[in-house]
Amino acid sequence: MTQTTDQPLARVRDAVRRTAELTRGRVASGTGHNDADDTEGTIGTDGAIGFDPLPLLAALDRAGARVAAIGQVAGIIHGSAELTGDLDLLWDGSAAQAAAVAAALAAVGGMLVEDDGTMVPPTAAAMRRPKWDYVTPTAGGDLCTPELPWGALDVAAFLARAEQAEGLDGTTMHFLRRTDLVAMRRAVGRPKDLRRADELDRLAAAETAEKEGKKGKAD
Numbered sequence: 118m119t120q121t122t123d124q125p126l127a128r129v130r131d132a133v134r135r136t137a138e139l140t141r142g143r144v145a146s147g148t149g150h151n152d153a154d155d156t157e158g159t160i161g162t163d164g165a166i167g168f169d170p171l172p173l174l175a176a177l178d179r180a181g182a183r184v185a186a187i188g189q190v191a192g193i194i195h196g197s198a199e200l201t202g203d204l205d206l207l208w209d210g211s212a213a214q215a216a217a218v219a220a221a222l223a224a225v226g227g228m229l230v231e232d233d234g235t236m237v238p239p240t241a242a243a244m245r246r247p248k249w250d251y252v253t254p255t256a257g258g259d260l261c262t263p264e265l266p267w268g269a270l271d272v273a274a275f276l277a278r279a280e281q282a283e284g285l286d287g288t289t290m291h292f293l294r295r296t297d298l299v300a301m302r303r304a305v306g307r308p309k310d311l312r313r314a315d316e317l318d319r320l321a322a323a324e325t326a327e328k329e330g331k332k333g334k335a336d
Contacts, residue, residue, distance in 0.1 A: 165202030182217035203258035210262030
């Protein structure tokens with residue numbers, strides 16, 4: 118079901134603004150999202166400088182690509198206060214979607230990144246891998262499919278039931294459900310993942326308490 122609300126996009130816009138304030142004047146150090154500290158995360162890397170995931174998310178929507186935000190951008194959409202410097206994405210890896218994802222990346226000047234740092238143009242043929250690193254002028258991160266080994270996690274099911282919200286500007290954004298994002302966080306288990314999973318659980322508990330309070334007043 119698609120929600121028509123600007124709140125998810127507004128949360129991302131606010132995070133972009135706060136990230137710009139935090140990194141204003143920061144000198145690039147040559148670090149990327151793969152160099153991120155397991156506690157601090159990518160907010161401490163060069164990826165946070167000029168970080169804005171919205172151009173790529175909008176391009177994916179225009180291209181008809183069904184790609185869900187995972188990682189901390191999804192956390193921000195669900196209300197997390199922590200900032201990030203990367204946009205991790207999950208898509209189904211199918212031939213039908215490969216062309217759309219490649220077109221969206223190309224539209225914003227994106228490139229795929231080999232393990233040795235070589236840049237590869239995004240094409241439908243090149244997309245057929247379980248995982249790529251990617252970069253665009255305003256965001257980079259992991260581009261994953263369910264074919265990547267995910268342990269006990271059924272990420273294909275996560276993707277199938279991902280939420281979507283249509284902003285007031287008409288952009289539709291896909292993102293993991295909060296419970297699935299928490300499960301993914303706890304499975305990875307790094308300090309930042311566990312901290313952010315705890316935060317999302319606290320937010321969920323607070324929302325439940327608020328709803329029960331309102332229901333009690335109505336009764």
